[in-house]
Amino acid sequence: MARSKKVITREEWEKKLNDVKVRKEDMNKLVMNFLVTEGYVEAAENFRKESGTEHMDLGTITDRMAVKKAVQCGNVEDAIEKVNDLNPEILDTNPQLFFQLQQQRLIELIRNGKVEEALEFAQEELAPRGEENQSFLEELERTVSLLAFEDVSKCPVGELLDMSQRLKTASEVNAAILTSQSHEKDPKLPSLLKMLIWAQGQLEERAVYPRITNLSTAKLEDHAV
Numbered sequence: 001m002a003r004s005k006k007v008i009t010r011e012e013w014e015k016k017l018n019d020v021k022v023r024k025e026d027m028n029k030l031v032m033n034f035l036v037t038e039g040y041v042e043a044a045e046n047f048r049k050e051s052g053t054e055h056m057d058l059g060t061i062t063d064r065m066a067v068k069k070a071v072q073c074g075n076v077e078d079a080i081e082k083v084n085d086l087n088p089e090i091l092d093t094n095p096q097l098f099f100q101l102q103q104q105r106l107i108e109l110i111r112n113g114k115v116e117e118a119l120e121f122a123q124e125e126l127a128p129r130g131e132e133n134q135s136f137l138e139e140l141e142r143t144v145s146l147l148a149f150e151d152v153s154k155c156p157v158g159e160l161l162d163m164s165q166r167l168k169t170a171s172e173v174n175a176a177i178l179t180s181q182s183h184e185k186d187p188k189l190p191s192l193l194k195m196l197i198w199a200q201g202q203l204e205e206r207a208v209y210p211r212i213t214n215l216s217t218a219k220l221e222d223h224a225v
Contacts, residue, residue, distance in 0.1 A: 005206060005207050005208050006206065006207040006208070007207070007208045007209075008207055008208065008209035008210075010210045010220065010222060013209050013210045013220070014210075014220070025053075028047075028051040028052075028053040029053060030188055030189055030192075031047060031051075031053075031189075032044065032047060032048070032051070032053045033184070033187055033188050033189070034187040034188070034189045035047060036061060036183070037178065037183065037184065037185075037186065037187040038187060039061055039064060039065040039068065039174075041058055041061045041062055041065065044058065044061065045058060060086075060181060063082065063085075063086055064086070064174060064177045064178070066082055067079050067082045067083055067086070067170075067173055067174070067177065068170045068171075068173065068174050069170075070082060071101075071104065071166060071169050071170035071173055072163075072166050072167060072170045073166075074104075074108045074111070074166065076101055076102075076104045076105040076108060077105065079101065079173065080101055083173065083177070086177060086180075087177075087180050089180070090176050090177060090180050094176055095129070095133075097172055097173065097176050099126070099129055099133075099136050099139070100169050100172055101169065101173070102125055102126055102129075103126065103139055103140070103143055103169075104165070104166065104169045105121065105125075106118055106121055106122055106126060106140075106143050106144075107143060107146075107160055107161065107165065109121060110143070110146050110147060110161070111161055115147060118144075118147065119144075119147070122140060122143070122144055126140045127140065142157045142160065143157070143160060145157055146158070146160060146161065193215055196212070196215075197215075200212065210222050
């Protein structure tokens, strides 16, 4: 099959790549978009000075990262207060996100062995929402089931106590804040890299050419014909 494919030499491929013109301004915006979305405040400020690229107020990045860090550390009440300080409408208009935060609060109570407080919180804060939404009720039941196991490692939903659950909730909050500030919730760079991998896969079905296998170095590697 490989012999029926078109063969593109390194010289030909590099010439094609060099013929593609990408404006430095567009590259700078792409880098700034990643730094801002991911919350790298200091790096964004340094890059702004070096490139002259505009970006949102650094204070909004710092506040957003403070919310994200609070969730990642399990300080959900503090995170909710910070979100409301930023923009009360974020949670008022997003019942799914508010439930996720409340669910995370319940998880943290269970993690800290506060059984009675957890049951009271589930009954007063989460149960009424579960009555209005079947998916909320199912999530509540999953979370409360953690209390039925002394050894959570044997619990079918023990992953709720993993760090990954905190990170998932923090990511959802981060995305909601970005959306409220009229910014994309996801950085563009990872999507472009995924598109690169897909495009190379499509091209490889038709041709043999030098391709990028290591995205961190972007070095072209020849494929055997």
